[in-house]
Amino acid sequence: MGEVASNPEKNDRKFALPVDSEHKATEFRLFSVATPHMRAFHLSWISFFACFVSTFAAPPLIPIIRDNLNLTATDIGNAGIAAVSGAVFARVAMGTACDLFGPRLASSSLILLTAPAVFLSAIANSPAAFLMVRFFTGFSLATFVSTQFWMSSMFSPTVVGTANGLSGGWGNLGGGATQLIMPLVFSLIHSSIGSTKFTAWRIAFFIPALFQTLSAYAIFFLGQDMPDGNYVRLEKSGEKHKDNFSQVFYHAITNYRGWILALTYGYCFGVELTIDNIIAQYFYDRFDVNLHTAGIIAASFGLANLFSRPGGGMLSDFVARRFGMRGRLWTLWVVQMVGGLLCLLLGKIGSLSGSVAVMLVFSVFVQAACGLTFGVVPFVSRRSLGVISGMTGGGGNVGAVLTQVIFFRGSRYSTEEGISLMGVMIMCCTLVIMLIYFPQWGGLFCGPRKGVTEEDYYLSEWSAAEKEQGFHKMSMKFSENSRRERGRKGAAAPVQSDPPTIV
Amino acid sequence: MKFLLLQVSLLLFLLKTTNGEVLFSSLPRSLVVVASAMEGQVLKAGEDGITVSVGLNQTVTNQTNESFKKVKVKLCYAPVSQVDRKWRKTHDNLKTDRTCQYTIYDRPYDGKVEGFKWDIEKDVPTATYFVRSYVYNDANEEIAYGQTTNDKKSDNLFVIQGISGRHMSIDIASVCFSVFALLSLVGFFVIEKRQSKVKS
Numbered sequence: 203m204g205e206v207a208s209n210p211e212k213n214d215r216k217f218a219l220p221v222d223s224e225h226k227a228t229e230f231r232l233f234s235v236a237t238p239h240m241r242a243f244h245l246s247w248i249s250f251f252a253c254f255v256s257t258f259a260a261p262p263l264i265p266i267i268r269d270n271l272n273l274t275a276t277d278i279g280n281a282g283i284a285a286v287s288g289a290v291f292a293r294v295a296m297g298t299a300c301d302l303f304g305p306r307l308a309s310s311s312l313i314l315l316t317a318p319a320v321f322l323s324a325i326a327n328s329p330a331a332f333l334m335v336r337f338f339t340g341f342s343l344a345t346f347v348s349t350q351f352w353m354s355s356m357f358s359p360t361v362v363g364t365a366n367g368l369s370g371g372w373g374n375l376g377g378g379a380t381q382l383i384m385p386l387v388f389s390l391i392h393s394s395i396g397s398t399k400f401t402a403w404r405i406a407f408f409i410p411a412l413f414q415t416l417s418a419y420a421i422f423f424l425g426q427d428m429p430d431g432n433y434v435r436l437e438k439s440g441e442k443h444k445d446n447f448s449q450v451f452y453h454a455i456t457n458y459r460g461w462i463l464a465l466t467y468g469y470c471f472g473v474e475l476t477i478d479n480i481i482a483q484y485f486y487d488r489f490d491v492n493l494h495t496a497g498i499i500a501a502s503f504g505l506a507n508l509f510s511r512p513g514g515g516m517l518s519d520f521v522a523r524r525f526g527m528r529g530r531l532w533t534l535w536v537v538q539m540v541g542g543l544l545c546l547l548l549g550k551i552g553s554l555s556g557s558v559a560v561m562l563v564f565s566v567f568v569q570a571a572c573g574l575t576f577g578v579v580p581f582v583s584r585r586s587l588g589v590i591s592g593m594t595g596g597g598g599n600v601g602a603v604l605t606q607v608i609f610f611r612g613s614r615y616s617t618e619e620g621i622s623l624m625g626v627m628i629m630c631c632t633l634v635i636m637l638i639y640f641p642q643w644g645g646l647f648c649g650p651r652k653g654v655t656e657e658d659y660y661l662s663e664w665s666a667a668e669k670e671q672g673f674h675k676m677s678m679k680f681s682e683n684s685r686r687e688r689g690r691k692g693a694a695a696p697v698q699s700d701p702p703t704i705v
Numbered sequence: 706m707k708f709l710l711l712q713v714s715l716l717l718f719l720l721k722t723t724n725g726e727v728l729f730s731s732l733p734r735s736l737v738v739v740a741s742a743m744e745g746q747v748l749k750a751g752e753d754g755i756t757v758s759v760g761l762n763q764t765v766t767n768q769t770n771e772s773f774k775k776v777k778v779k780l781c782y783a784p785v786s787q788v789d790r791k792w793r794k795t796h797d798n799l800k801t802d803r804t805c806q807y808t809i810y811d812r813p814y815d816g817k818v819e820g821f822k823w824d825i826e827k828d829v830p831t832a833t834y835f836v837r838s839y840v841y842n843d844a845n846e847e848i849a850y851g852q853t854t855n856d857k858k859s860d861n862l863f864v865i866q867g868i869s870g871r872h873m874s875i876d877i878a879s880v881c882f883s884v885f886a887l888l889s890l891v892g893f894f895v896i897e898k899r900q901s902k903v904k905s
Contacts, residue, residue: 275789275790325875398827400827
């Protein structure tokens with residue numbers, strides 16, 4: 203009963219990368235585009251990058267747009283909040299869609315659904331229209347979830363942190379790159395084609411819109427959901443059971459670890475989004491730099507994602523080799539705490555060069571914390587991986603909305619006070635990581651419970667009836683592959699032999 | 706934020722005697738500015754024009770127009786268009802003042818300015834305005850001003866209607882591409898459905 207019947211045809215299939223029993227790659231080769239693993243990686247980070255470029259395409263052009271549409275500071279602030287709030291629920295929905303339809307269809311659909319919002323930004327004519335297009339464009343940030351889900355489906359636990367960190371980080375890069383791309387495109391159109399300013403910004407929006415649309419096509423035609431094929435085919439052949447939505451959803455929302463990670467992600471990624479929205483203004487107002495310089499400083503915060511978020515993911519995988527899941531949790535806790543401390547410090551520094559220096563170090567820590575978070579997420583649930591990823595991702599956006607509403611709206615706090623207080627809030631909210639406990643691996647302060655195995659944890663998501671029908675096969679394989687999360691000590695400990703067969 | 710403003714204005718007050726920092730409140734209203742735009746009139750950017758004339762204010766007695774070297778006439782935001790818009794804020798320090806962002810006329814001082822016609826450029830946004838003129842000395846510092854409105858900036862204001870920037874071609878292109886994206890989505894679903902039927 204315990205052994206999964208292996209299909210001989212499947213085992214003959216050759217993959218370009220070494221794979222585990224689920225055919226997930228156990229190595230990560232950045233410069234390869236081999237199907238299906240590395241191709242999935244490149245498709246996912248590029249499309250996510252495109253969505254970030256679209257979502258934050260407006261901020262660098264605000265000086266032009268605010269005059270064209272007669273926006274007030276309140277209008278601009280509200281649009282900024284709208285841009286990140288749409289994704290809160292979209293991310294949870296996307297998680298569900300990934301679990302049910304697969305990341306390929308889910309992400310290409312969302313990208314195509316939100317592309318019209320970017321195209322129609324070109325014809326926005328009022329503050330209300332501006333808010334609407336930013337709101338709907340922001341939904342595209344839910345592709346983050348499909349990115350993480352896809353990486354978790356393609357890459358083995360040993361490299362999943364790295365894969366998640368790189369795809370997430372390089373996607374986030376779009377938020378920094380857009381601060382350089384959009385002004386460049388705008389000035390090209392303004393000077394070369396000779397359009398007036400109020401026309402040039404509109405035409406400029408077609409660039410991110412077209413890029414986004416093309417990436418959806420690429421995902422649909424070039425990508426596949428899992429190493430063995432697309433959901434559609436796998437479901438037909440019976441290799442993959444088409445899961446039940448309410449069960450998937452139930453097992454996600456009843457897993458407290460998902461909620462804790464949603465909260466903590468709000469205080470690394472949410473903070474990152476908030477900073478993306480306010481940092482240019484901060485340097486402009488407090489240190490009297492010109493808008494161009496402020497834009498470059500703002501861009502450099504986002505561009506640190508090139509290495510800092512992936513670094514977090516890689517660090518997670520690295521510590522896991524020796525210390526397993528406990529190592530992943532400790533590193534996340536420490537890095538995010540330090541990030542909070544640096545944020546507190548950032549608001550207190552009065553010199554320009556000091557501020558830029560602290561901001562850069564702060565960006566590394568806060569983005570690394572994002573990468574570290576998604577080194578833990580793939581292990582919270584196997585059945586409901588998508589919804590858990592969605593909840594965590596959505597929590598990130600909730601954090602962004604909350605911090606902007608509490609600290610950066612109106613005149614209650616000066617921007618520097620807001621930044622310091624945000625640092626305090628980061629540290630407070632990071633404390634809850636202490637409450638995460640995996641019975642098979644342990645938590646921050648407690649070791650694993652004796653006799654509990656990975657199978658016990660992952661198979662508890664399936665009912666006896668479902669197990670009888672063999673729906674839990676993938677969770678079985680995953681349990682085996684995740685044994686490394688015990689760390690070196692745990693690996694030495696006797697692995698419990700196959701559970702007594704239940705007939 | 707309020708505290709920061711207080712600090713800034715205190716700082717400016719202290720800098721009053723520092724050279725290079727010209728404060729608006731220190732300027733005499735030595736000029737009379739007349740613009741063709743009437744109270745409440747709505748002008749269109751890219752279509753209409755404003756005719757301005759600048760002369761000396763006869764009521765201001767002690768002034769030496771020998772030091773007037775350059776004259777500029779600017780288009781300035783009325784208070785109603787500055788509300789909740791920090792980038793158009795009025796500061797007493799003219800280096801940081803953002804009230805007047807568009808220059809209508811900029812020539813060396815040559816006595817009066819008679820009936821200069823300015824076509825409203827296409828990048829002038831929709832807002833309520835008045836017209837102000839500054840004269841500069843050799844060091845390119847403002848030494849006097851005049852404006853079409855009163856001190857409170859509540860009188861004789863006019864409106865300019867900016868262009869939308871939209872063109873028929875942009876409207877059509879964005880709608881067409883949007884429809885294309887949505888149709889592609891439908892196409893994707895059709896292809897997926899077909900694949901699930903084909904695979905037995």
